[in-house]
Structure formats: C-alpha cells, structure tokens
Amino acid sequence: MLYRLQYKYQHWRHHEKASSTPLQPLYQHAIIPPSQRFVDTRFLVLDAEMSGLDPRQSQLLSVGWVMIENGRIVNASAKHLLIHADRGAGDSSKIHGLLDRNLAGATSAAAVLMLLMKQIPGAVLVFHHASLDMRFLQKATIENFRCPLLFSYVDTMAIEKGRMHLQGKSMGLRLAQCRQRYGLPAGSQHDALADAQATAELFLAQASYLGRPEKLRLSDLSLSCSH
Amino acid sequence: MVSEAGDVQTFLAQHPPFNHLSEKQLEFASNNIFVAFSKSGSELESQRSDGEVNKVGMLIVRSGSLEVRTDKDVLIDRLSEGDYLIPAVLMRDNENNPHVYVLEDCLYYELTDYAFQTLSAGSSEIAALTEDDKTRLTHVQTIVQDSELHHHAEQLSKDAYLTQKVKENMSAGVVSTTPHTSIRDAAQLMKKNRVSSLLIKDGKKLVGIITDRDFRTRVLAEGVSDQEVVERVMTPSPMCIDVSTRLHDAQLKMMSEGVHHLPVMQDDDPVGIITPSDIMRANNIEPLSLVRAINRAMDIEELRLASEGIPALVVRLIERDVRAVEVGKIITTLADSTTRRLLVLSEEKYGKPPCDYAWLAFGSQARQEQVLGSDQDNGLLLPDDVSGQDAAYFEDFSSFVNDGLDACGMPYCPGEIMAKNEKWRMTLKGWKACFARWIEEPSPKAVMHSSIFFDMRHIAGKAELTKALRKNVLKRAQSNTIFLAMMCENALLHSPPLGFFKTFVLESDGDHNNTLELKKRGTIPIVDIARNYSLSAGLKPLNTIERLQAMEKAGVMSKEMAYSLIDAHEFIAGIRLEAQGKQFRAGVKVDNYMDPKDLSPLVRHQIKDAFHVVRDAQSAMKVRFGGGVI
Numbered sequence: 001m002l003y004r005l006q007y008k009y010q011h012w013r014h015h016e017k018a019s020s021t022p023l024q025p026l027y028q029h030a031i032i033p034p035s036q037r038f039v040d041t042r043f044l045v046l047d048a049e050m051s052g053l054d055p056r057q058s059q060l061l062s063v064g065w066v067m068i069e070n071g072r073i074v075n076a077s078a079k080h081l082l083i084h085a086d087r088g089a090g091d092s093s094k095i096h097g098l099l100d101r102n103l104a105g106a107t108s109a110a111a112v113l114m115l116l117m118k119q120i121p122g123a124v125l126v127f128h129h130a131s132l133d134m135r136f137l138q139k140a141t142i143e144n145f146r147c148p149l150l151f152s153y154v155d156t157m158a159i160e161k162g163r164m165h166l167q168g169k170s171m172g173l174r175l176a177q178c179r180q181r182y183g184l185p186a187g188s189q190h191d192a193l194a195d196a197q198a199t200a201e202l203f204l205a206q207a208s209y210l211g212r213p214e215k216l217r218l219s220d221l222s223l224s225c226s227h
Numbered sequence: 228m229v230s231e232a233g234d235v236q237t238f239l240a241q242h243p244p245f246n247h248l249s250e251k252q253l254e255f256a257s258n259n260i261f262v263a264f265s266k267s268g269s270e271l272e273s274q275r276s277d278g279e280v281n282k283v284g285m286l287i288v289r290s291g292s293l294e295v296r297t298d299k300d301v302l303i304d305r306l307s308e309g310d311y312l313i314p315a316v317l318m319r320d321n322e323n324n325p326h327v328y329v330l331e332d333c334l335y336y337e338l339t340d341y342a343f344q345t346l347s348a349g350s351s352e353i354a355a356l357t358e359d360d361k362t363r364l365t366h367v368q369t370i371v372q373d374s375e376l377h378h379h380a381e382q383l384s385k386d387a388y389l390t391q392k393v394k395e396n397m398s399a400g401v402v403s404t405t406p407h408t409s410i411r412d413a414a415q416l417m418k419k420n421r422v423s424s425l426l427i428k429d430g431k432k433l434v435g436i437i438t439d440r441d442f443r444t445r446v447l448a449e450g451v452s453d454q455e456v457v458e459r460v461m462t463p464s465p466m467c468i469d470v471s472t473r474l475h476d477a478q479l480k481m482m483s484e485g486v487h488h489l490p491v492m493q494d495d496d497p498v499g500i501i502t503p504s505d506i507m508r509a510n511n512i513e514p515l516s517l518v519r520a521i522n523r524a525m526d527i528e529e530l531r532l533a534s535e536g537i538p539a540l541v542v543r544l545i546e547r548d549v550r551a552v553e554v555g556k557i558i559t560t561l562a563d564s565t566t567r568r569l570l571v572l573s574e575e576k577y578g579k580p581p582c583d584y585a586w587l588a589f590g591s592q593a594r595q596e597q598v599l600g601s602d603q604d605n606g607l608l609l610p611d612d613v614s615g616q617d618a619a620y621f622e623d624f625s626s627f628v629n630d631g632l633d634a635c636g637m638p639y640c641p642g643e644i645m646a647k648n649e650k651w652r653m654t655l656k657g658w659k660a661c662f663a664r665w666i667e668e669p670s671p672k673a674v675m676h677s678s679i680f681f682d683m684r685h686i687a688g689k690a691e692l693t694k695a696l697r698k699n700v701l702k703r704a705q706s707n708t709i710f711l712a713m714m715c716e717n718a719l720l721h722s723p724p725l726g727f728f729k730t731f732v733l734e735s736d737g738d739h740n741n742t743l744e745l746k747k748r749g750t751i752p753i754v755d756i757a758r759n760y761s762l763s764a765g766l767k768p769l770n771t772i773e774r775l776q777a778m779e780k781a782g783v784m785s786k787e788m789a790y791s792l793i794d795a796h797e798f799i800a801g802i803r804l805e806a807q808g809k810q811f812r813a814g815v816k817v818d819n820y821m822d823p824k825d826l827s828p829l830v831r832h833q834i835k836d837a838f839h840v841v842r843d844a845q846s847a848m849k850v851r852f853g854g855g856v857i
Contacts, residue, residue, distance in 0.1 A: 072337065073262035075235050182264075183332040185290045185308075187234060197234055197262075201334055204264035 003152070006225040007031050010150055017147040022114055029121040032152045034219035038207055041218060043068035043154075044119050045126040045200040048133045049192045055139045059083075063112055064193030065119070066200050068126075071213050073200045080193035081112045110144040113137075117149070124218065125153035125226075128175050128199040134226060154221045156199055159206050162222065178202055182209075235260055235336060238289060242309040244352040252349060259342030264334050267291070271327040284343025285356075287311040291333030292832075295325050305330070307832045313343075316357055391474045396506065397491045397499035403428045406435065406458035410446055413437060413457045424488040426497050427461050433497050435461035438488050467492045468501065475553060478506045482518050482560050521564045527631045530568060534635035537561055538599055538811050545808040551800035552596075552772050559595040562637060563588070566605070567687050569631040577624050581617040583610050585685055585692040586628075589644060593684035594754070594769045596800075599807055600818070603629065603637040604644045604679055606651035606658075608692045613654055621652055644679060655692055662700045669713040677714060681758060682769055705765040708852070714762070715852035718755030719845055721747055745806075746819035749799035749834075752841050753792055756848055760784055763852070771796060792844055795837035802834065 011027060018027040032041070046065045052058030060083050067077035084107065116137075127133050130153055138148045160178045164170055171177065175198055176186065182205035187198050207213065210220050236257040239245040245256060265271060271286075271293070288306045295303040295312065303325055306312060317325050338346075347354040403426040404413055417425050417439075427435035437457055445451065445460040466486055468477050470493040477489060481503060491499040517540060520533035537558065544554050570586060590604035591597045607625055609618060625646035633639050646652055653661065662680070665673040681704070685693035704710060757774040760766075764783045768774045772793055779789035806821040 070261075071263065075233070075260040075262060075336075076258040078233055183291055184334055189234065193233060201262060201264065204262070205266070205332065205334070208264050208266045208269070 003034060003223050003225055004031065006227065007150075007152070010148075010225060010227060014147050014150065018150075021145050021147055022117055023141070023145055023147050023149065025121050026117060026150045032122070032124060032218065032223075034217065034223050036218050037214070038216035038218065038221070039071045039213055041068075042123045043126050043200075043203070044123040045073075045196050045203060046116075046133065047128070047192045047195040047199060048136055050132075050136050053132070055135050058136075060109060060112075060136050060140050062192040063116065064191065064196040065116070066193070066196050067119075067123075068200055068203070071204065071207070073197070073204065078193055078197065079115070080191070081107060081115065083107060083109045083112050109140045113141055113144060120149065120151050123151075124223070125151050126156060126199060126203050127153060128156045128178075128195070128202065129173075130155035130158070130224070138226070149226055151226045152218075153224055153226060154203075154218075155224070156203050156206060158222055159203075159210075163206070163209070175199060175202065179205075182206075233257070235262065239287075239336075242287070244350075244356060247352040248346070248350055252346060256338060256342060256346060259339045261337045261339075262289070262334065263337060264332070265329045267329050267332050269329050271329065282340040283314055283337045284340035285311055285313050285338040286327075287336040287338065289334040289336055291329065291331040291335075293333055293335070294328045294330050296328065298324050298326070313356055315340075392470070393468060393472045393474055393477050393491055393501055394470045394499075396474055397470075397501040398422075398505060399499045401426050401490070401497045401499060403497070404457065405429065406456060406461070408457050409454050410442075410451070410457050410460060411453035414442060414453070422500075423502070424500055425457075426490055426500075427457060428497075431496070433465070433467070433490060433492075434458075435463045436465040436488060436490060437461040440487075465490060467497075469493070470498060474501075474506060477501055478503075479556065479560060481506075482564070485522070517561060518564050521561065521568050524568055524572075526572065527569075527634055530565060530572075530631060531634045534561070534565060537636065541599055541804075542808045542811055545804055551797055551804050552770070554804055555591075555596040555598065555800070556770075558597045558599065558601075559592055562592055562597055562601075562603075562632075563686055565632065565635050565637070566628065569628040570687050572631070573624050573627040576627060577620065580624065581620050582613050583689040583692065584608065584621065585688040585690065586646065587693060588684050588686050590679045590682055592686075593682040594771060595684075596754070596771060598803065598819075599636075599811065601637065602640045603632045604640050605629070605632075605646050605686070606644070606653070606680075607646040608658055608688075608696060609652065609654045610689075610692065611654045611656045618652070622647070622649070625652060642679075655696060658696050659699050662696075663703060666700075666703050666707050666710045669710045671713075671717070674710075674713045674717045677710075678717060678755060678758065681762060684769055701762070701765050701767070704762045711759060711763050711852045714755075714759050715848055718752065718759060719849060721752045721755070744820050745799055745803045749837065749841065750796070750803065752845060753796045753799075756792065756841075756844050759848060759852060788840075788844055788847065791840045795840040798833060798837050802830065 008031075015027045018024050044065055044067055046063065048060055048064075049062045050058050051061055062080065062082045064080045065078070067074045134153070141147070141149050156175075156178065157173050160173055164173075171181070175195065179198060179202050180186070182202065184198075184201055184205060187194055207216055207221070210216055236253055239248075239256055240253055245253065248256065288308055288310050290308055292305060292307040293312075294305050295317065297303060303317075304312070312327070343353070347357065402416060402420045402422050404416055406427050406429055408416075408427075413425055417423070424436055424438040426433060427437065435458065437460065441460055441462065446453065451460060466480070466484055466489060468480060468489045468491055470491050481487065481489060487503055489501050490497045491501055517533060517536050520536070521530060524530040524533055541554060541558060544557065566586065566588070574580060585608040587593075587606045587608055588604065589606065591601050592604065605628075607621055609621070629639065629645045629647040639645065644651060665677050665680075669677075681700070683693070683697060683700075754771050757771045757778070760778045760783050761768065761774045764778065764781050766774060766777045766781060766783075768777050775784070775789045775793050775796070778784040779786050784792075802821070803819060807819075810816070810818070
C-alpha cells in the first residue's frame with residue numbers, strides 16, 4: 001500500500017513539470033500493480049558507475065543495463081553507455097577502468113537518459129543497492145529536464161537483507177558476496193554492464209528461491225517507488 | 228558505446244564447440260541467448276511457456292550442474308560448467324521422455340532454436356552436434372551402463388559386507404568347557420552342539436580354543452590319548468575380535484594371521500564365534516578361499532593358478548563398490564600370502580636357511596596400496612653376524628621367490644629393487660649405513676630411492692630385525708631437515724595436471740596419446756606428501772590414509788587439509804580402480820592410463836577439485852620443508 005501511496009504522491013507532485021518533456025510517457029503510464037506476476041513483468045536491471053559517492057561532488061560516468069523477460073535475461077538487450085563528464089574520471093577510474101580518453105568519446109548525460117527513459121514505461125527497474133544509483137540518476141535527470149524520473153523498482157540488496165533477516169543471519173551484502181551464496185560464478189569484469197548482468201543473475205536466483213516462478217508476484221519482491 | 232560482448236560471449240569463446248566460431252558468429256550466438264536460473268532440486272521445463280518463438284535449440288551450463296534421467300529414472304547424462312545439451316537430440320535418442328533435473332543451483336544459457344539452426348548452417352562443429360554420430364551414442368550408452376552398474380552396486384552395497392559388523396554375522400552363542408575336561412568329552416560336546424570349535428574357559432576367563440582340525444593334527448596324528456585333558460591340545464590364549472569390529476576387518480585378521488576361528492568378545496566375555504564361512508556367506512566373495520589355495524600350493528605352477536583368480540576377485544570387489552583403500556589392502560594381503568608361501572616353498576627347495584632373515588616389502592606393498600599388476604619391490608635383511616657362506620645361500624633362495632612373484636602377476640621391478648639382487652640383500656648394519664648415506668648426503672638418486680625404501684614393511688622371518696632397522700631409520704630421517712627438503716623437492720616434481728578450462732595436461736608418450744596418468748599425477752603426489760610429513764614427525768603408519776590420519780592427530784597437518792587429501796586420495800584411487808576393472812573386463816592390458824573423455828563431466832569436475840586439493844597441499848608442504856635447501 002505504501003508503494004501505491006508513494007507513487008500517487010510522486011505523480012501528483014511532478015506530473016505538471018513532466019508534461020511536454022521527454023519524461024511525459026513515464027508519468028502517463030499506469031502504475032504497475034504489485035499483484036502482477038514475476039514472469040509477466042519486464043525488468044530493467046540497471047547499474048551505474050559514478051566518479052564518487054557524493055552526488056553533490058560526483059557524477060555519472062556510465063550506465064549499463066539488461067532486460068529480463070519471461071523470467072529470462074535477454075542477452076541481446078544489454079546496453080553499456082558512457083557519459084562524458086565535465087571533470088575527468090578521477091580516482092574511481094582505477095576501479096572501473098574508465099579512462100578519461102574513453103569518456104571523451106562518450107555521449108552526453110541527456111542522451112543517455114533519453115535512451116533509458118524509452119525503456120522505462122511498463123518496466124520494473126532492478127538495482128543492487130538502489131538508493132545510491134537512484135540518487136545519481138535523479139540528480140542528472142533534474143539537471144537536464146528539471147523533473148525527476150518516476151518508476152517502480154526492486155532492490156536485490158534489500159531482498160537479500162530480508163532473506164538473511166528471515167534466516168537469522170547477517171552476512172555480507174555486496175554483489176559478489178550475495179552471488180556466492182547462490183553458487184553464481186565470480187565475474188572478472190567490473191563495469192556498469194557487467195554489474196548489471198551480475199545483478200540480473202542474482203535477481204533470477206533470488207526469485208527462484210522466493211517461490212515457484214509462475215506463482216511469484218511483484219509484491220513478494222518488496223516493490224518500491226522511485227523518489 | 229563500449230564493448231557489449233559481456234560475460235556470455237566471453238564464456239562461449241572459451242568453451243567448445245563455440246570456441247571454433249568466428250567473432251561474428253559468437254556475437255550472433257550471444258545475441259540469441261537467454262540466461263536462466265533454477266534452484267537445485269527443480270526440474271527444467273521441456274517446453275517454454277511462450278511456445279515455438281523462443282524454442283530452445285541448445286542449453287549451456289554456466290554454473291552448477293544438471294542431470295538427465297529417463298522416465299524410469301535411469302541416468303543418461305550429467306552436465307556441469309561448460310557442458311551443453313541439445314533438447315532435440317535428447318528427445319530423438321531417448322524414447323522414454325527424458326527429464327532434466329537441477330543437481331546444484333544452476334545458471335544456464337538458452338540458445339534459441341532459430342540461432343542454433345543458423346549456426347549449424349555456418350559451422351561444421353555445431354552441425355556435428357546433431358549428427359547421428361556413433362561414437363557419441365556409445366558415449367551415452369556407456370554412461371547409461373555405468374549408471375545402471377552403479378545403481379546395481381548401490382543396491383549391493385546396501386547389504387555390502389563392508390558396512391556389516393561382526394555381530395550380525397557371527398554364530399551367536401558359545402559352547403565352552405573347562406581346561407580339565409577330557410578330550411573325549413570335549414569332542415562329544417562339540418558333536419552334540421554341532422559346532423566345529425569349542426572355547427575353553429577357566430571360570431569366566433577365556434583361556435583357549437580347540438577346533439575340529441586340532442583333533443586331527445594334535446590328537447590323532449600325535450597319538451595323544453582321548454582321556455588327556457583338553458588343556459594339553461588347545462590353542463592357548465587365542466586371538467579374539469571385538470563384537471563391534473567390521474566384518475571386513477575380521478576377514479583381514481583371519482587372512483593375515485592364518486586362523487579360521489575367531490572368538491567374538493563383548494566386554495571380555497565371549498559371545499560368539501566367527502569363521503571364514505560366516506564371512507563368505509555374508510559377502511559372497513571369496514578372498515579367503517584364494518588365500519587358502521595360495522597357502523596350499525605345492526609349487527609355483529599351483530601358485531600361479533591360484534593367483535589367476537585375483538583380477539576377477541578385484542573386479543567383483545569394485546562392482547560391489549568396495550572402497551579403493553580396502554581393495555588395496557586385499558590385493559596386498561594376497562601378495563603377502565603369495566610371498567610367504569613362496570618363502571616356504573623356497574625353504575623346502577634349498578633347505579632350511581642357515582640363519583635368521585627378514586623379508587622386507589617396499590613401496591606400494593609396504594603401504595598396502597597395491598593395485599593389479601603392481602611391480603614387486605623387496606629386499607632381504609640379515610643379522611650382522613652372518614658369514615659369507617651363509618649369505619650366499621640367500622641368492623638362489625631369493626631368486627626363487629622373485630621368479631615366483633613374477634609368475635604370479637607381480638612383475639619384476641624395473642629398477643631391480645628385489646632380494647635376488649645382491650645389492651638389496653644386506654645385514655642390519657649394511658641397511659643402516661645405506662639409509663644413513665641417503666639421509667646424510669641426499670643426492671637426487673638417493674632421494675628417488677628413499678621414496679621407495681622409506682615405505683618398508685616386514686613380511687616374513689625375524690620381525691625383530693625389521694623393527695630395529697625401522698626404528699633407526701625413522702629417528703635419523705626425522706632430525707634431518709636438508710633430507711626432508713630434498714624429499715619435498717622430489718615430491719613436487721609430480722604435479723597434478725590443472726590446465727585452464729578443464730583441459731587436462733595429458734601424457735603423450737607412445738601408446739598413451741592423450742591420456743591421463745592418474746597414478747603419477749594424482750596418487751603419487753599424495754603418497755609423497757603423506758610420507759614426508761610422517762617422516763618429519765616420526766610417525767609409524769605406512770598406509771597413506773593411516774598416515775594422513777596420524778598426521779592430523781599429531782597436529783602436523785590441519786584437519787581440513789588432511790581430510791581433503793584423504794577424500795582426494797580415495798577418489799582418485801577409486802577412479803583408477805574402476806578404469807582398471809574396465810580394462811580387465813575388456814581383456815586389454817591393465818595399466819594406469821585413462822582417457823578423460825571416458826569420464827562423465829561431473830567426475831571430470833571432481834577430479835579437477837581433487838587435483839586442486841593436491842596442488843594446495845603441495846604448496847603448503849613447500850613452505851614447510853622448503854627451508855632446508857639453501
């Protein structure tokens with residue numbers, strides 16, 4: 001219920017600003033009901049790389065995503081987009097391997113967001129540690145379109161936390177640690193797309209443990225609304 | 228935009244048959260792949276809910292494992308990382324609707340049928356997958372046979388004699404009498420109770436046993452009066468066995484001690500008797516009758532005939548899923564019996580030996596880890612005061628035994644480590660000096676010798692001689708770090724084959740193209756590790772498993788590593804044995820080579836794990852002993 005209320009609130013608050021912007025389709029699309037079945041849902045699994053952890057000082061460097069349909073990751077839907085930034089990649093380039101010269105050939109944040117927005121209507125977004133990625137996405141969207149995104153999402157980290165809680169355990173919640181618990185292979189790459197794919201696999205594994213796929217509904221996955 | 232090749236394409240590029248595809252074909256395949264996950268215990272749907280559009284042409288396991296079974300639950304195949312199945316082929320080749328089950332949480336790729344067909348048209352490697360290929364079919368059939376055999380073996384092993392205890396198989400209840408009963412009364416008591424043995428008790432205490440055979444050999448043959456007391460002809464303080472002992476151990480005890488009746492004790496009270504026929508009834512395997520045939524052989528020809536039964540016995544043991552370490556012990560027990568019998572025959576032929584001697588076994592016989600066709604490694608230990616003339620007696624005496632062993636399926640040692648070789652017939656002093664040389668001035672050759680000679684076991688003759696030698700050697704080796712470091716270096720020469728992406732480093736010599744020598748690559752490294760640690764800690768056991776257990780107890784190796792090594796050793800030995808059993812049934816020469824292609828994916832996977840364990844243990848050993856060499 002909180003999900004519906006939040007969705008209504010966000011919609012009420014921003015829909016006027018959204019009209020006549022590229023965000024309009026997001027605000028026109030009907031809310032995705034929590035009773036919708038897992039297998040009937042299109043999921044957009046997303047990961048973003050940033051130049052730091054603080055949205056006020058850092059910015060989006062790249063976004064990677066992959067789609068899940070019919071309970072399967074559609075490999076052909078994988079996208080990896082670099083965002084050209086005003087400042088260089090700085091320290092985080094050591095982690096992500098994104099060198100300044102790669103970024104030079106990248107797309108603008110606005111173009112990347114436009115592409116992303118085309119995918120959002122009708123889809124449920126999936127993040128691992130949603131709050132961080134979401135803060136950066138919303139900041140970039142507001143900077144470019146003066147209005148935040150509106151979408152439904154699930155967080156694999158929150159799902160895992162809930163599972164751990166039920167089992168009375170507390171274990172590492174980093175992506176690699178979560179994957180290990182489902183016997184998923186360790187990945188060698190570490191970029192937005194690889195992490196999005198890794199998150200998608202983790203999500204499938206979690207879903208298979210939450211219930212029979214044909215019975216599983218979005219409400220079982222603690223569906224939330226963007227903010 | 229940057230590379231979107233991603234994990235899927237990278238994975239495909241590294242695994243057959245996709246590794247033959249061009250970059251473009253790979254990209255096409257990767258774009259037509261759907262990734263799915265199923266948790267262990269579930270069954271994969273044969274048809275996708277969205278029907279023909281996304282029909283699966285090929286399924287590739289990314290992680291975890293799958294199992295394919297028919298309606299009747301017969302295992303068709305097992306798949307692990309990098310293995311694939313083609314639903315259309317599976318349906319075509321198996322009339323009873325095959326089911327795919329998830330063994331371990333499985334992440335897998337579904338390649339659409341459309342893409343599979345397109346790739347088949349452009350790649351002979353992919354097209355070959357659906358051909359009605361004879362070899363592939365046989366492969367599938369072998370797996371089926373294997374699994375049936377395994378199933379069969381499992382059934383058998385449920386009542387397998389190895390898990391059985393003496394208690395369930397002994398003749399319960401004992402017939403006993405006092406030491407002062409007359410022989411005649413004792414015989415009548417046995418007749419009345421229809422038993423073949425009688426326990427003699429003094430009050431509550433068991434003091435002796437008398438058997439049918441004793442009446443023949445000790446009473447009638449010796450002309451002893453039946454009015455004498457039974458105490459005079461009984462076997463005093465007989466060998467006993469505890470009621471909770473495993474049947475198999477009782478059997479080994481009977482075989483090694485040459486007795487036929489073992490009183491079964493519970494808290495110092497005899498509660499039953501166990502005899503060879505009880506054991507045969509329980510397991511339907513007859514190592515004991517083989518031992519009897521060996522012990523009764525009157526010449527080498529009779530011994531050879533008896534030993535011809537050994538391979539068939541081993542095959543039966545394998546089929547009954549007897550653990551490899553037990554099979555090794557049984558084969559060794561038979562080799563020991565053969566050796567002892569040959570020594571008796573040799574004494575008969577060349578006359579009584581002029582002095583004491585000890586017959587020593589080295590290497591795998593010493594460790595009780597022989598397999599079919601193991602070479603003989605042996606030597607002779609003589610007392611220090613032996614005269615030159617007396618020593619000469621042992622030349623023909625030993626040759627006779629070595630020749631006999633060779634005739635009985637234990638070929639001559641290629642390195643001439645045999646008692647017939649004068650070099651390996653030495654006095655206690657001579658052996659001590661020899662070991663001292665190896666230990667104090669280790670050269671590569673000395674170290675190679677050491678790895679054979681340091682596993683030494685007394686087979687026959689005067690046990691005190693062997694004991695004295697072993698004690699001396701153990702003490703000397705334990706305190707010499709340079710020697711231990713050299714042994715460690717030597718052990719590291721044999722490394723387990725761990726290639727990338729489940730490719731084994733294969734032996735490529737002569738007849739053995741592209742085969743894996745499990746003995747050299749898997750067994751020897753573990754044996755070496757166990758020996759080195761045991762020597763360094765002065766531990767007495769010889770058998771590798773027993774050594775590893777002792778090492779763990781003594782705290783020289785972590786529990787985790789010791790048990791991992793025991794498991795790995797058991798596993799590799801089991802695979803070796805199974806392969807040898809197959810070779811024997813197929814009528815080909817039994818050796819230690821095997822083709823990894825003959826193994827199921829899951830077994831290949833496990834072998835890799837076992838090799839990983841060995842590799843880890845080798846690294847740990849290097850750290851521990853490597854410091855001696857500077």
